[in-house]
Amino acid sequence: MESTENQGPVMTFSRENILGRGAFACVFAGTLNGVPVAVKRIQLHDLEDEIQAHEENKLKSMDHENVLKILHTEENEDFKFLVLELCEATLHDYIRRRYVGDMPTxxxxxxxxxxxLSYIHSKGFVHRNVKPENVLISQTGVLKIADFGYCKPFRKTSSFSMSIPRGNRIYCSPEFLQLESKTKEEKEKINNDKAIDIFSLGCLFFCYIKMGDHPFAKPGSPVNYTVTSNIVYGKKYLHLAMTREHYAFDIIDGMTQAVPEDRWKLERVIELLTPRVVKDKTNA
Known part of the structure; x- marks a missing residue:
């Protein structure tokens, strides 16, 4: 059991009890003042760029039931530690049928x-890495968007400087995938930051409903590198896996439009889903 102690909160974690591991971080089971939490340890030199203190404080101040709460942060000369709410699993676990606990409709x-995601945007941030692994399932079956490793604040011009996409590229929008061929000046001109997340979430919606399929892959086919090519060239197979009468068809289709300006806004998505949520609660 390791601990980092100061005059403030007392954080401990067990290096033997690993909850998750990624390319740039490891998540351990731990405690904060004796309460069970998840402790994400990130090597400082692996951070994409240094998070300014006021940006970190803004991330810590986020308070929404569908956004994973950052309870505390610490760092030493080697690592940054993010103390997070403890959850049961990820949507990736659910989609792969590794998690069979409580879930919402x-x-x-x-x-x-x-x-x-709308709340994150309202606080002036774009997530940039929306995918099944980064949506957690709480102990009460509530979904929470997590992993702010790539989360960046909007600039005053409503844009931000985006680096080459890393991680799972099959949830990246076409304009984000094509950043690699653009100059620094061209990247700076891209100001459709929210639209990037909306595209990713649209793909995730489909993957969630169809338990692993992807709107840019033929139903039942492997979801692999060919998907990114299909995204870039607009080869969408949504109609082969979902009827147009399905309540989510127009939503997903609208969120995954090739042109960022044509994508549905989250306000419209939420507005259309709200009556169904109310109906579900009434029938529960």
Whole structure:
């Protein structure tokens, strides 16, 4: 059991009890003042760029039931530690049928994810890494958007400087995937930051409902590198896996439009899902 102690909160974690591991961080089971939490340890030199104190404080101040709460942060000369709410699993676990616990209805799940992302945007941030692994399932079955490793604040011009996409690229929008071929000056001109997240969430909606399929892959086919090519060239197979009468068809289709300005806004998505959520609660 390791601990970092100061005059403030007391954080401990167990290096033997690993909850998750990524390319740039490891998540351990731990405690904060004796309360069970998740402790995400990130090597400082692996941070994409240094988070300014006021940006970190803004992230810590986020308070929404569908956004994973950052309870505390610490760092030493080697690592930054993010103390997070403890959850049961990820949407990736659910989609792969590794998690069979409590879950909301499908319309409610989509509504929760859209609400969490909308809140993040309202606080002036773009997530940039929306995917099944970064949506957690709480101990009470509530979905929470997590992992702010790539989360960046909007600039006053409503844009931000975006680096080459890393991680799971099959949830990246076409303009984000094509950043690699652009100059620094061209990247700076891209100001459709919210639209990037909306595209990713639209793909995630489909993957969630269809338990692993992707709107830019033929139903039942492997979801692999060919998907990114299909995204860039607009080869969408949504109509092969979902009827046009399905309540989510127009929503997902609208969120995954090739042109960023044509994508549905989250307010519209939430508005359309709300009646179904109310109906589900009434029938529960």
């Amino acid at each position: 499908d319309p409610n799940a989509l509504h929760q994810m859209a609400s969490g």
